Amino acid sequence: MRPTLILLALFASSTAFADEVTYRNDIRPLWEQKCIACHGEAAPSLAEFDENKEKYKQLSQGPRMNDYANLIAFVGWPDTGALMRRLDDGANTKDRKPGNMYENLGADEAERQKNLSLFKAWVGEGGWFLGKFKDLDKPTLMKMKVAE
Numbered sequence: 001m002r003p004t005l006i007l008l009a010l011f012a013s014s015t016a017f018a019d020e021v022t023y024r025n026d027i028r029p030l031w032e033q034k035c036i037a038c039h040g041e042a043a044p045s046l047a048e049f050d051e052n053k054e055k056y057k058q059l060s061q062g063p064r065m066n067d068y069a070n071l072i073a074f075v076g077w078p079d080t081g082a083l084m085r086r087l088d089d090g091a092n093t094k095d096r097k098p099g100n101m102y103e104n105l106g107a108d109e110a111e112r113q114k115n116l117s118l119f120k121a122w123v124g125e126g127g128w129f130l131g132k133f134k135d136l137d138k139p140t141l142m143k144m145k146v147a148e
């Protein structure tokens, strides 16, 4: 390779890694493709959903996650770890089975893995915590990036 090409290649890879994954640029468009059908504006709030879970499950409606604030409620608080438990591919779940929303990440395994990586990069590798609020410690919380 010519030196200029090597420099170009280095530059391209370093900017790719430096790019922060954000809700607006990355997660929102992905969510519109893969999640909006069941978690959009018409979906119930988390409180409504929790009070009538069976009814909404039958309607194939999950709780509303239609904006940044409503989505991060499933990362940090009050529904701590829910997004990670549901989207994980089984590498970090207790029973080593994928969470039940993993299948919604893509039509095939390659697409699911790609989109899982995007969610992981958004939440932050060290913040990919699958437990409940009572087990969340501050160092882990500090690693949750979820940039808007």
Ligand code: HEC
Pocket (backbone or CB within 6 Å): 031, 034, 035, 036, 037, 038, 039, 056, 057, 060, 061, 062, 063, 074, 079, 082, 083, 084, 086, 087, 100, 101, 104, 105
């Ligand atoms: C075909 C409909 C459908 C699609 C598409 C879908 N979901 Fe869901 N989701 C549901 C339903 C129904 C529930 C509630 C039932 C359950 O708990 O499994 C749910 C539950 C969840 C929960 C748990 C909420 C809680 O109460 O703790 C999370 C988190 C979640 N979904 C995330 C996502 C994400 C992120 C996507 C897109 C990648 C997605 N879902 C795509 C139907 C869907």
